[in-house]
Amino acid sequence: MGWLEDIENFWRRLFEGIFQRGKEQPLHPVQIAKALVRVMLDSRSISVNKVYVPNIYLVYLSPRDFENLSMYKKALASELAEYLRERASAQNYTLVGDIKVLWELDEELPPGGLRVHARMEEQWASPSPEDTLVYPPVKEGVSVPSRRPEFRLLVVEGPDQGRTFVLHEGRQVLGRNPTCEVFLTDDQVSRQHCQIEVEEGKSILTDLGSRNGTLVNGQPVQRALLNPGDHIQVGRTLLQVQVVGQ
Numbered sequence: 001m002g003w004l005e006d007i008e009n010f011w012r013r014l015f016e017g018i019f020q021r022g023k024e025q026p027l028h029p030v031q032i033a034k035a036l037v038r039v040m041l042d043s044r045s046i047s048v049n050k051v052y053v054p055n056i057y058l059v060y061l062s063p064r065d066f067e068n069l070s071m072y073k074k075a076l077a078s079e080l081a082e083y084l085r086e087r088a089s090a091q092n093y094t095l096v097g098d099i100k101v102l103w104e105l106d107e108e109l110p111p112g113g114l115r116v117h118a119r120m121e122e123q124w125a126s127p128s129p130e131d132t133l134v135y136p137p138v139k140e141g142v143s144v145p146s147r148r149p150e151f152r153l154l155v156v157e158g159p160d161q162g163r164t165f166v167l168h169e170g171r172q173v174l175g176r177n178p179t180c181e182v183f184l185t186d187d188q189v190s191r192q193h194c195q196i197e198v199e200e201g202k203s204i205l206t207d208l209g210s211r212n213g214t215l216v217n218g219q220p221v222q223r224a225l226l227n228p229g230d231h232i233q234v235g236r237t238l239l240q241v242q243v244v245g246q
Contacts, residue, residue, distance in 0.1 A: 027065040027112050029076055033083055035059075036101070039116045040084060040093075050094040054118035057084070057101045058192065058209050062109040069103070077101040096120050104191055106211060117209020121171075150244045151196075151203045151226070158237030159185050171197045173208070174234065188212055188235030196226070203241070205232065 036057055045052040057080075061069065069076065081099045088095055097120075106115060151167040153174075165182045172181035177191040184193075190210040197204050203226040207214040215233035216224045226232075228243040 026068055027061065027114060029072075029080070032059060032076075032114065033080055035114055035116050036080060036084055037087055039118045040087065043118050044093070045120075051092070052120060053088055053093040053095065054120050055095045055097045055099045056119050056121045057099070058104050058117045059101060060104045060106040060109060060115040060117070060209070060211075062111050062113050063105060063107055064111045065109075065113075066103065066105045073103050077103065102192075108211065115209075119206065119208070149201055151198055152242040152244060153182060153196075153232070153239045154242055155184075156231075156238050156240050158235070160237065167196055167198050167203060169198050171195055175208075184234070184237055186235040186237045189237060193234050194232075210234070 036059070039057065040053050043054050077100075080101045084099050084101075085095075087093075088099070106113075109115065153165040153167065155161050155163045155165075167182075173192050173195045174180060174182035174184065174189075175191050175193040176184060176186065176189045180192065182196070190208070190212070192208050193210040194205055194207045194214045197206070204223065205214065205216065205221065205226055206223045207221065212235055213220050215221065216226070217231055218233070226241045228241060230241040232239045232241065
């Protein structure tokens with residue numbers, strides 16, 4: 001806890017001096033650090049020989065606190081990530097990828113409110129030239145395996161009705177943030193609502209701690225394998241899973 005003891009007074013003086021308004025108390029970075037550690041501990045997954053903890057942490061803040069932290073977000077995220085790495089190392093926890101702390105806006109949170117969602121996100125190294133496989137030309141009369149099916153999302157209800165999104169191999173995020181691969185304009189969809197990972201002909205959906213949750217065929221899910229014809233409900237938007245090339 002040395003990190004907390006060293007910076008708590010500094011951050012407290014800084015934020016109270018700049019951001020305190022009336023009787024409302026600002027949200028201090030120390031509070032965020034403590035919340036992150038609690039979530040890390042609560043999210044431990046024990047295997048045969050290791051204890052795994054999340055490496056991706058989404059921190060949801062109220063509009064006021066989100067604005068207050070705007071000028072320090074990158075620096076503070078890096079500092080918090082380093083703190084979590086130190087805690088994980090001290091407890092001999094295992095990480096499946098580098099720790100990242102990401103900021104999200106939750107317009108329903110009151111000033112001083114805080115919500116944290118954590119998940120494990122494995123990171124794969126890019127293949128080296130030595131790992132690349134070279135195949136000989138295909139001869140006449142030799143059958144060629146059919147390509148993998150292509151997953152698509154068709155918006156059947158909601159503000160973006162009629163749009164179609166092609167899901168590529170790998171991870172893509174669905175949400176209201178314009179940087180999302182599946183960008184929706186529905187104001188009831190979280191900025192990063194859920195993710196869909198396509199790998200080896202399969203498509204897996206994972207909710208990212210969204211405000212209103214994610215439904216698949218009418219049932220709330222945290223993680224689900226998607227099949228052709230499935231319906232995904234996020235906010236006021238209903239999407240249908242389509243598969244081409246099967």
